[in-house]
Amino acid sequence: MLFNTWTFLTFALIVFGLYYRLPHRWQNRLLLVASYIFYGAWDWRFLSLIWLSTIVDFVTGRAIAGEVDPKRKRLWLTVSCATNLGLLGVFKYAGFFAQSFADLAGVFGWNPGIVTLNIVLPVGISFYTFQTMSYTIDIYRGRLSPVRSFEDFALFVAYFPQLVAGPIERASHLLPQLVEPRSVSRSQVREGAWLIGWGLFKKAVIADNIAPRVDEVFFAGNDWASGGACLLAIYGFAIQIYCDFSGYSDVARGLGKLMGIDIMRNFQIPYVATSPQEFWRRWHISLSTWLRDYLYIPLGGNRFGGLQTYRNLMLTMVLGGLWHGAAWTFVLWGFYQGALLAVHRWFVVDRVAGAGTSGAGAGAARKTHPSKEKPGWARLPRAVLSWLVMFHLVCLGWLIFRAESVGQIWSFLGRIFTGPGLRIDEAHLLWPLLFFGGVLVVVDAWIRNADDPTTRPGWNRGLGPIAVTALVVLALVFWPPRIQQFIYFQF
Amino acid sequence: MKNRALWIVIPLLLWLGLEMVSQRLDQGSYARAAWYEGALDRSRSGPIDFIFIGTSRTASAILPHVWEKEIREATGSTVHCRNLGRAFSGSPAHHFGLRELVQRHPETMRDCTVFIETTHGIPTFVERWEDKWFFPGNTQLAVDYMNRSDLWRYLRGPHDFESKAGVLGRYLGRFSNLVSGRRQLQQQFDWRVNRLTKRALHALGATEPETSGAALPAHRQLRQDRAGIALQRDLVRERTSPDILAAQEPLLPWEHRVVCQTVEMLKENDVEVVFFEMPAPSYVDIVNGTEVRRADRHAFAEWRTQYGLPLLETDLEVDDEDFPDLSHLAANRIEDYTKALARAFVKSPGKRSTSP
Numbered sequence: 001m002l003f004n005t006w007t008f009l010t011f012a013l014i015v016f017g018l019y020y021r022l023p024h025r026w027q028n029r030l031l032l033v034a035s036y037i038f039y040g041a042w043d044w045r046f047l048s049l050i051w052l053s054t055i056v057d058f059v060t061g062r063a064i065a066g067e068v069d070p071k072r073k074r075l076w077l078t079v080s081c082a083t084n085l086g087l088l089g090v091f092k093y094a095g096f097f098a099q100s101f102a103d104l105a106g107v108f109g110w111n112p113g114i115v116t117l118n119i120v121l122p123v124g125i126s127f128y129t130f131q132t133m134s135y136t137i138d139i140y141r142g143r144l145s146p147v148r149s150f151e152d153f154a155l156f157v158a159y160f161p162q163l164v165a166g167p168i169e170r171a172s173h174l175l176p177q178l179v180e181p182r183s184v185s186r187s188q189v190r191e192g193a194w195l196i197g198w199g200l201f202k203k204a205v206i207a208d209n210i211a212p213r214v215d216e217v218f219f220a221g222n223d224w225a226s227g228g229a230c231l232l233a234i235y236g237f238a239i240q241i242y243c244d245f246s247g248y249s250d251v252a253r254g255l256g257k258l259m260g261i262d263i264m265r266n267f268q269i270p271y272v273a274t275s276p277q278e279f280w281r282r283w284h285i286s287l288s289t290w291l292r293d294y295l296y297i298p299l300g301g302n303r304f305g306g307l308q309t310y311r312n313l314m315l316t317m318v319l320g321g322l323w324h325g326a327a328w329t330f331v332l333w334g335f336y337q338g339a340l341l342a343v344h345r346w347f348v349v350d351r352v353a354g355a356g357t358s359g360a361g362a363g364a365a366r367k368t369h370p371s372k373e374k375p376g377w378a379r380l381p382r383a384v385l386s387w388l389v390m391f392h393l394v395c396l397g398w399l400i401f402r403a404e405s406v407g408q409i410w411s412f413l414g415r416i417f418t419g420p421g422l423r424i425d426e427a428h429l430l431w432p433l434l435f436f437g438g439v440l441v442v443v444d445a446w447i448r449n450a451d452d453p454t455t456r457p458g459w460n461r462g463l464g465p466i467a468v469t470a471l472v473v474l475a476l477v478f479w480p481p482r483i484q485q486f487i488y489f490q491f
Numbered sequence: 492m493k494n495r496a497l498w499i500v501i502p503l504l505l506w507l508g509l510e511m512v513s514q515r516l517d518q519g520s521y522a523r524a525a526w527y528e529g530a531l532d533r534s535r536s537g538p539i540d541f542i543f544i545g546t547s548r549t550a551s552a553i554l555p556h557v558w559e560k561e562i563r564e565a566t567g568s569t570v571h572c573r574n575l576g577r578a579f580s581g582s583p584a585h586h587f588g589l590r591e592l593v594q595r596h597p598e599t600m601r602d603c604t605v606f607i608e609t610t611h612g613i614p615t616f617v618e619r620w621e622d623k624w625f626f627p628g629n630t631q632l633a634v635d636y637m638n639r640s641d642l643w644r645y646l647r648g649p650h651d652f653e654s655k656a657g658v659l660g661r662y663l664g665r666f667s668n669l670v671s672g673r674r675q676l677q678q679q680f681d682w683r684v685n686r687l688t689k690r691a692l693h694a695l696g697a698t699e700p701e702t703s704g705a706a707l708p709a710h711r712q713l714r715q716d717r718a719g720i721a722l723q724r725d726l727v728r729e730r731t732s733p734d735i736l737a738a739q740e741p742l743l744p745w746e747h748r749v750v751c752q753t754v755e756m757l758k759e760n761d762v763e764v765v766f767f768e769m770p771a772p773s774y775v776d777i778v779n780g781t782e783v784r785r786a787d788r789h790a791f792a793e794w795r796t797q798y799g800l801p802l803l804e805t806d807l808e809v810d811d812e813d814f815p816d817l818s819h820l821a822a823n824r825i826e827d828y829t830k831a832l833a834r835a836f837v838k839s840p841g842k843r844s845t846s847p
Contacts, residue, residue: 005653006652006656006657006660007652007653007656010652010656216718216722217718219721219722224721225718226698421697421698422697423697423698423700424689424692424693424697424698424700425699425700425715425716425717426716426718427685427688427692428681428685430692431684431688435684460494462501464497464498465497465498465501465502465505466501466505469501469502469506473509473669476669476670476673477513477669477673477676477677477680478673480628481628481629481674482627
């Protein structure tokens with residue numbers, strides 16, 4: 001059941017119609033049943049995986065909290081992590097690793113005769129397994145008390161607005177909101193309506209209108225596209241994936257607000273980033289903070305400095321890449337992102353800012369960095385250059401992410417650098433990018449990611465109604481002929 | 492209070508303005524005026540002697556002015572021809588459009604001959620009422636002339652919830668061009684902006700694509716770029732895959748197909764019907780050469796004979812080079828084809844007299 005369908009609209013109307021009439025406990029029961037219906041609409045068989053994850057983490061969470069012996073606490077945590085990672089391993093990665101092993105063996109002339117089962121990937125498995133793991137890990141770390149009600153916990157795992165494509169919520173943030181009675185304020189209704197509307201617009205109008213053009217160029221076996229078309233397809237994919245994913249997150253947050261529930265922000269205008277570090281503070285925030293808190297920091301983070309920090313960065317990002325999908329292009333993408341972070345850290349943080357000092361000295365050097373002393377206008381060229389470089393580095397990452405094969409990455413790069421011109425018959429690739437990309441830039445620059453657009457300048461002086469009507473008309477006219485699945489559902 | 496007024500006045504004015512703009516944009520070969528709406532307008536002022544219905548292949552291959560000239564030269568009569576072939580149209584849409592013409596202008600239609608596209612002796616439109624009535628994104632083609640009982644039939648039919656809701660929404664929004672004509676607007680916008688972009692690229696010195704072989708006709712806005720042609724060719728190749736061929740289902744009984752019911756409806760209203768053979772590339776031999784399709788063809792010929800409906804074939808020789816995208820006839824062959832078809836019609840024994 002996709003957000004941009006009539007089926008979901010009907011489902012949501014029924015759920016909200018009942019929700020506002022029910023007391024708190026029954027609201028949670030309603031949401032739990034609705035969440036299972038929502039998920040079961042894809043494939044009811046995979047509900048069993050959600051139930052397994054729910055039961056195991058509820059039980060292990062209580063067991064960890066009830067144990068005094070650290071070894072036994074660790075044992076219960078291992079059970080929880082092994083179950084969740086085991087589900088991911090079997091349903092997401094088993095086929096990939098088996099096939100990769102068979103391919104590698106084939107290089108050496110050995111045929112291991114591995115039978116790869118074509119297991120269907122359960123929608124959203126990477127999201128809810130990470131979400132439930134954060135619950136048991138936080139209890140283990142003593143940062144969270146186990147929830148008493150199984151119903152509330154089951155709802156935390158399966159809460160439908162963010163079940164299949166995030167944001168990956170933290171138990172410490174979402175669970176208290178589910179446990180306590182909720183009310184919905186007028187501002188939440190306003191924010192919810194805006195987030196749902198703008199989120200759907202980004203997904204259905206911007207992402208889905210650009211997608212066919214991007215697919216056309218990335219189409220396997222395509223060797224006719226010029227370098228200019230390849231470049232446009234990469235820019236197009238940058239817009240598409242942002243609008244597709246942030247659109248989903250916005251709708252999820254908007255639905256939450258209409259229920260009086262705050263879901264964490266997942267995007268913060270990521271393409272304005274001027275460094276890899278900043279990009280990951282703005283892109284898929286719920287995953288990057290999850291990886292930071294539950295992988296990077298436990299690995300040692302930057303506490304030991306030097307090579308260990310780089311190793312931790314690389315390891316975190318490669319696993320982050322693999323989280324996205326079982327394919328070598330995702331591993332390569334993770335490696336690329338890790339390398340960007342490592343190089344940036346080496347060049348800007350350790351080398352330039354540190355200026356040969358370390359520890360507290362580095363912090364002092366950072367404070368007195370000469371660029372900080374310049375007036376705003378003087379910093380502009382450097383900021384623009386940094387942004388331009390970073391944006392293209394991100395785009396290079398998207399090429400790796402989107403490519404059908406590793407060979408296609410080289411093919412695209414070769415064409416871009418040898419013949420960057422656009423042919424006249426490829427004009428149809430250009431205008432959707434300029435038009436829909438333009439709408440995105442204008443609205444994002446004005447609203448600045450605010451949940452409540454009425455706080456933005458001009459909204460109450462006529463710009464609000466003009467913008468909303470224009471967006472409604474654009475949505476009516478450009479609603480795509482075919483409903484496209486959200487990209488992140490496959491993860 | 493002032494703020495609330497702004498939220499009423501501005502959207503209303505903006506909507507009305509955009510509605511007017513959209514009406515003005517509704518031009519060209521995607522416009523309603525180029526389809527049944529145009530035929531209905533014409534029927535009010537004068538006769539329509541020939542109507543061609545079919546897919547984008549008919550839309551791009553039949554040149555009405557060439558047909559009119561050929562018939563005039565052969566019979567000495569001035570005739571009016573309408574090509575209502577349309578990309579992504581289906582038999583329900585044509586059924587509703589023709590029904591509208593017959594009901595609103597029965598006298599005009601009595602002098603009209605309707606030509607229906609076939610390939611290898613099998614109609615290109617083979618939907619039943621329980622099948623999809625339209626291609627995704629082309630709901631409006633079926634909804635434009637739908638009446639309340641058609642709507643009810645669709646809503647009760649075995650169609651999925653999404654398409655039922657889409658049809659209902661489009662039906663209720665027929666008063667607004669922004670709602671009901673949005674697909675045409677999209678196509679118009681795409682076409683116009685594309686043309687402007689091409690000009691701009693040309694001015695900037697962008698290179699022309701290397702062309703080889705025949706080109707597709709430009710007048711029906713078929714995709715002519717390499718990407719579009721490659722995609723279309725790929726789509727066509729899929730149809731000859733063994734899995735697809737093995738999954739072919741019989742089209743029998745023909746009486747259940749909408750196209751046959753359209754013919755019956757036209758015959759009941761004394762409208763002449765002729766099937767015409769659209770040239771096709773060699774891959775269609777594979778698709779229509781299966782045992783299942785041979786049986787279908789045989790049964791259709793029997794059904795046609797029972798109603799005394801001719802199947803018009805031309806002496807035009809074609810090969811795969813004449814189909815740049817493996818679907819549509821090349822620009823340099825369409826005039827020959829229209830002429831050949833007109834000649835075949837004139838020679839056919841069952842031809843009708845035309846209006847003076």
